[in-house]
Amino acid sequence: MPNVIYDLLIYRRDGTCLYNRTFTSAVPPTVEKEEREKLVYGMLFSLKELLPSLSPTSTAPPTLKSINLPPLTLYTTTSPTGYTIVLHAAAAGSSHCDWDERLRKIYEVWTEKVVMCGMWDPNKEGGGVEDTEFDREICNVIRSWEK
Template sequence: MTIYNIYIFDRNGTCLYYYEWNRKKQAGMSKEEEFKLMYGMIFSMKSFISRMSPTDYKDGFLNFKTNKYKLHFYETPSGLKFIMNTDLSVGNTRDVLHQIFSQIYIEFVVKNPMCRLGEPITSELFRHKLDNFVRGLPFFQQRVN
């Protein structure tokens, strides 16, 4: 099992933070283009699911799988979007993404007077805490190859 990367977007589609651990293949485009593509896909998926769902849309969009990876999604009430890509064997990470929001983002971005909300996160303390948290997860495994 492994975690490839994480994106944090604000409600306007600005990528506030990106970090990768075990990503082997790059997108072949600039990071800015990749961020726009990712946000657009998430926006479209949420719209599609809300319109096509045959049942109540209470939980919303949580994840999707391809034959190579699994994308996990968590959105806060304020519209922050946390996206984590993992391998296929990782189960639901909704609680993990919520913990990243409540225990790391809130503590080390929102409560940090040096961080400005709505601007890219450059805090080394945030990066360090997030990295330690993710590396401590039972399904994190450093890929060898």
């Protein structure tokens, strides 16, 4: 069964969504795009804050890698530079995938095509990376995973 990837969101450390791309619509939107971006980041932030209090040990704080909400799953990672990447995919048939590796690939493309680009302003509202080389490259990468 192919892996269906619904959307990709990339956030700056302060919670500003720099990239939001829908590949396949999972459900009809019930809230505006900007409101959804805030809700997703707020949920991730709250869960990350809650995890240490749920951990049985205090030596190694737990990390949030995915949230399974059948039939959908949110896969997430935070880069060393503070970017939070969220990949929203179908839960069914996705257990054989290395989602950590896929998130690393997205970060690699992000770093190469956006962060290292001298024309990109990280403080620009909205990120301004739609319809760019990054957007085209990430679409190709995502489509290759769906096969």
